[in-house]
Amino acid sequence: MxxxxxxxxxxxxxxxxxxxxxxxxxxxxxxxxxxxxxxxxxxxxxxxxxxxxxxxxxxxxxxxxxxxxxxxxxxxxxxxxxxxxxxxxxxxxxxxxxxxxxxxxxxxxxxxxxxxxxxxxxxxxxxxxxxxxxxxxxxxxxxxKLFLPGLRKLDRLVRGGFFGRILSVRGEFGYWVFEGDWQEAQRPSWNYRAEDGGGIITDMFCHWRYVLEEIFAPIRSVQCLGATHVARRFDEKGRPYECTADDAAYGTFELDGGIVAQINSSWTTRVFRDELVEFQVDGTEGSAVAGLRRCRVQHRSTTPKPVWNPDIPATEDFRSQWQEVPDNAEMDNxxxxxxxxxxxxxxxxxxxxxxLLAGARGVQLAELGLRSWADGRRLAVPELTL
The missing domain is CATH 3.40.50.720 (NAD(P)-binding Rossmann-like Domain)
Structure with a gap:
């Protein structure tokens, strides 16, 4: 009390x-x-x-x-x-x-x-x-997502200059959302109806706007290809309906400083990675892979020298060559x-x-992503002011 x-x-x-x-x-x-x-x-x-x-x-x-x-x-x-x-x-x-x-x-x-x-x-x-x-x-x-332990560690690495000049960011987000017929869907049916505000571009590009700009650099252009991979799903009462919204988006973003970010967002992918969202950042001095909670790094000085040889089985355990970034702080929900x-x-x-202006910037990126998909071209991301 x-x-x-x-x-x-x-x-x-x-x-x-x-x-x-x-x-x-x-x-x-x-x-x-x-x-x-x-x-x-x-x-x-x-x-x-x-x-x-x-x-x-x-x-x-x-x-x-x-x-x-x-x-x-x-x-x-x-x-x-x-x-x-x-x-x-x-x-x-x-x-x-x-x-x-x-x-x-x-x-x-x-x-x-x-x-x-x-x-x-x-x-x-x-x-x-x-x-x-x-x-x-x-x-x-x-x-x-700015408050996720993994991304807080990633932000700490950027602020500390770990990467040197950042070259690229590659993100993978998503999981398989069941269609709702033989297994109940994990997301509400309105997510797959554009007329109800659904769609993964509308949902996730709002997140990618603040993640990329807060941790790395402002976004200058976007190119997006969306898809409705699963055309028919079943709602909360077991009734079939036609999906009118995108369930996957493949986006490329150009950031200040020449940083290229590529992020795949999908509700139609099966997970073969450690966490439901992961970002790999590559720079001249080092690289990192960050998820919801974990963050691992590989510095330039400890980077091995792999050689491409498709004629023999891989002998290196690539994951073991990375170092875990410690929490170094208590991280609440x-x-x-x-x-x-x-x-x-x-x-x-x-x-x-x-x-709310920050929120509008997220809506702007989603809107540009949808337009890029419809027009089949890269679009500039202008400054947004009141």
């Missing part, structure tokens, strides 16, 4: 019956902060989050609230936004409903924290950013870590740079 000296803050949480909203944002972030007695603030008191669960399905909301000992839930977003203690609106609902809900929250005077993509197109995303600016409310967009930063941004006015 919160102590008498604690500051309470109401958080309207929309879309927490979904997989990500429930597991990462409610359970592993907000409820985890409560389990620790609240969030320490600059003045020595602790911030106690009071979630108000919002969604479309009353039965699911009630069951979720009861499972976690929470009392406040509703299917009426306007009523939740009008709660006297409501200060923050959080959105993890289906993409197609996000922009309208964020606009309503801004109009109600709440600060906004949201999943991606923030809107269906760049124009809509910039409209939200301007609305938040004009209303004087604070806004943040989830950039969770990435979603929780960013929630804590945003809460301190709202209450203590600490800096938080991932605002």
């Amino acid at each position: 919160a102590g008498t000296g604690d500051r309470r803050i109401g958080i309207v949480m929309n879309g927490v019956t979904g997989r990500m909203g429930h597991r990462q944002h409610l359970v592993r972030s907000i409820l985890a902060i409560r389990a620790e007695g609240g969030l320490p603030l600059a003045d020595g008191t602790r911030l106690w989050p009071e979630p108000v669960l919002v969604g479309r399905n009353a039965a699911k909301l009630q069951a979720l609230a009861e499972a976690h000992g929470l009392e406040r839930w509703t299917t009426d977003l306007d009523a939740a936004l009008a709660e006297p203690d409501a200060e923050i609106y959080f959105d993890a609902q289906v993409t197609s409903g996000r922009a309208a809900a964020i606009r309503a929250a801004i109009a109600a005077g709440l600060h906004v924290y949201t999943e991606k993509p923030v809107a269906a197109d760049v124009a809509g995303a910039l409209e939200l950013a301007r609305a938040a600016r004009d209303a004087g409310v604070k806004a943040g967009v989830v950039q969770d 990435g979603f929780k870590a960013q929630w804590e930063l945003f809460l301190r941004h709202v209450v203590d006015d600490e800096p938080f740079r991932w605002d």
Whole structure:
């Protein structure tokens, strides 16, 4: 329980019956902060989050609230936004409903924290950013992959100059999502319907924008080939439907400094790597392979000298020639870590740079990726401002 000296803050949480909203944002972030007695603030008191669960399905909301000992839930977003203690609106609902809900929250005077993509197109995303600016409310967009232990180690290597001149970044992300007939799908069916905001380009290019630019360098051009490899799937009720959105994307990005990044994103690939996402970075002085948690390096001075000979079996254990990068710090859940930063941004006015304009940049890259695929050409990525 919160102590008498604690500051309470109401958080309207929309879309927490979904997989990500429930597991990462409610359970592993907000409820985890409560389990620790609240969030320490600059003045020595602790911030106690009071979630108000919002969604479309009353039965699911009630069951979720009861499972976690929470009392406040509703299917009426306007009523939740009008709660006297409501200060923050959080959105993890289906993409197609996000922009309208964020606009309503801004109009109600709440600060906004949201999943991606923030809107269906760049124009809509910039409209939200301007609305938040004009209303004087604070806004943040989830950039969770920056807080993954593996990518934090990779960022540390870049900042320390380990790579020398960085030449290339190669990323592999994805796994096989079952079609839903003989095995239940791991992702909701709307992900595969473009009319509902689905598609892996729309989903993942928002992530690749901040990963590439925050760790390496600004993106100057994009060339993308998308695909709908599986044309027919089965929804949550076992009904067949035709897929109208892309389930795989093969992107090439040119970064400042001549860095070339290639990232494959796929829900139609079977995993033969150590983690569901991995990035290999090659530079003049060394290379690294980073995933969700691990990061391994090979320096120039310890690089072996392989020789191509297809006539004999490989005799080298290439993986054993790499060195593990140590944690060197306690790394908490990435979603929780960013929630804590945003809460301190709202209450203590600490800096938080991932605002709705940052979210709009992610939407911009996704939009350009889709256009590149449609036009069959490379496109420049212009600066985006309000």
